[in-house]
Amino acid sequence: MKLRDVAHSRTGDKGNTSNISVIAYRAEDFPRIRELVTAERVRTQLAGLTPSTVTRFELPKLGALNFVIAGALGGGVTRSLALDAHGKALSSILLDMDL
């Protein structure tokens, strides 16, 4: 099963830091998502970005996790050489994670 089957996601950016939400479609899936989608697994899934740190925040009332991924955006949207300088596509890559 993929994370995409049970959760949805949106990416935001501030400077050289990306944040990616992971939101359970159904409240009953949230405990399992919380157990399986750790900061370490997110770092592995996005290894190509070589982030400096990955921090996870929990929002049980929303059935959501928020991952803050520092040093992942090639210097940030205003100076990055990347095609997707915002890193907006990263949410879709994260949802490809195997559960």
Place this chain on the structure above:
Amino acid sequence: MRSIRLGAGAGYSGDRIEPAVDLAASGELDYLVFECLAERTIALAQGVRQADPDAGYDPLLEQRIRAVLPAASHSRTRIISNMGAANPLAAARRICGIAGEFGLALKVAAVTGDDVLDVVTSGDWPIEETGGRISDLGDRLLSANAYLGAAPIVEALAAGADVVITGRVADPALFLAPMIHEFGWAFDDWNRLGQGTLIGHLMECAGQVTGGYFADPGRKYVAGLARLGFPIAEVRADGAAVITKLPGTGGAVTAATCKEQLLYEIHDPAAYFQPDLIADFSDAYVEEIAPDRVRILGGRGRPHNGALKVSVGYLDGWIGEGEISYAGPGAVARGRLAIEIVRERLAITKVDLSEIRADLIGLNSLHPGASSAEPPEVRLRIAGRTQSQAEALRIGNEVETLYTNGPAGGGGASKTARRVVAVVSVLIPHELAHPRVEILETTS
């Protein structure tokens, strides 16, 4: 209990025009808010203003204001926007000119004082992102604008302004200000300000809370994105709010669309730094109460830490890019060969690069280290950082010469060179920024 209706008319500077026209005409709004200022927009606009003292505001201001002003004026909807960019006063004068053409009597307020370039250059402040100092930027420094809070907008509304036009203001404050003005919330009523900031945060990207940026066929369906309706917040005096949109417009307001936007560009949800407070969204929750109606509750706040964020724009050299496409069996191998050739050419011809990046679009441009599958086509993209335009142009040229000198079947070459205006931030004490409100008036 009293309530007000706020609409979001734009979520970025180039956003669609008609959703705001619909809101002005039939939203029965008290306020229509346009958030149009991206991180580096002010730095670019400062340059425009230096060339022409009457310019430096948002290039779409005239079009947006013309489109909504008659209906907004008729329905007594007040307009708040940061479209003033680097020149709110010139923007206010222009809006008065437009009001005059329509024969409307109007009070237009300009909020200034976000420009703190003098403050930033007179103290050698540390740069948050790099660990360096402002003096490192030397004569490349372009602009320094503090994120102002809600107070000057509240002052403008209290003075009776029909339109409030600002430069750099924290985006949620554009929405928080009318709540403070209408409901008389105190500037130390932290939980109310936190809830108001939560609502402003949900509204500031306009269509991103009404089903825009959400659809994912097979998983998430949203109908009518070509005629997406922009959001309306119905806010009660106690801060409880419902996010909705106009009937008959495209999109959807659901718990899921609101949750995605709630966490958009948030780091620690318990510490969302704003000029007026530190907002706390960690206990926020959303409830679907009817189709396209979602109740928003649970935003809180606490006192701010006295530091005001300043966005500093500076010139950061040039980026040159070249692209060319390959198709069919072996496309990836030919793309990889092309990358090797261009890298070697840039070395042989001694292009002065400080950083270079090569991608195969369709394979690994959005996520390095993606799959090894063979796609039916790829597009090579090479981007490099240089100090001058001339050097930047040479990067695209070396991609273009792949036509006659590179692997077989390369097509659709393109090249660009652009100047980089980058943004970093510094923190200054609140008291060093001095917001001002100036009111202009037209008579009918």
